[in-house]
Amino acid sequence: MCVSAVAVLLGITLVNVFRPGDAISPELKERLEATAAQRMAQAPAPSPTPAAAPASGIDLIVNIVPRNPIKAAAEGDMLGVMFFSLFVGIGLALVRTPAALRFQEAVE
Numbered sequence: 001m002c003v004s005a006v007a008v009l010l011g012i013t014l015v016n017v018f019r020p021g022d023a024i025s026p027e028l029k030e031r032l033e034a035t036a037a038q039r040m041a042q043a044p045a046p047s048p049t050p051a052a053a054p055a056s057g058i059d060l061i062v063n064i065v066p067r068n069p070i071k072a073a074a075e076g077d078m079l080g081v082m083f084f085s086l087f088v089g090i091g092l093a094l095v096r097t098p099a100a101l102r103f104q105e106a107v108e
Contacts, residue, residue, distance in 0.1 A: 004078075 024032075055063070066080035067074035073081050092104050 048082055064083050066077060066084055069081060069084040074083070092100055
């Protein structure tokens, strides 16, 4: 989590220092916006998908818990990884056996 916070702070700092896009002339900016608008107009319209039923609170919690924490980490599901890590930490804090302490030392 500290790495994510450092990355966010670094990104915000670099954007404020270098201010990307400030050197673009107004004419070039208008031309780029017109080109983007043309491409959007030419793009095929997305097909309408049926609206899913709103998920209940229990469904949201169930979907946060990863079925496979290794797969969640490999796919970049950070919320699932953080949820799994939180509950492993809670479990280690509650269970004070020699095996749990060895596991905690290995993880640290």
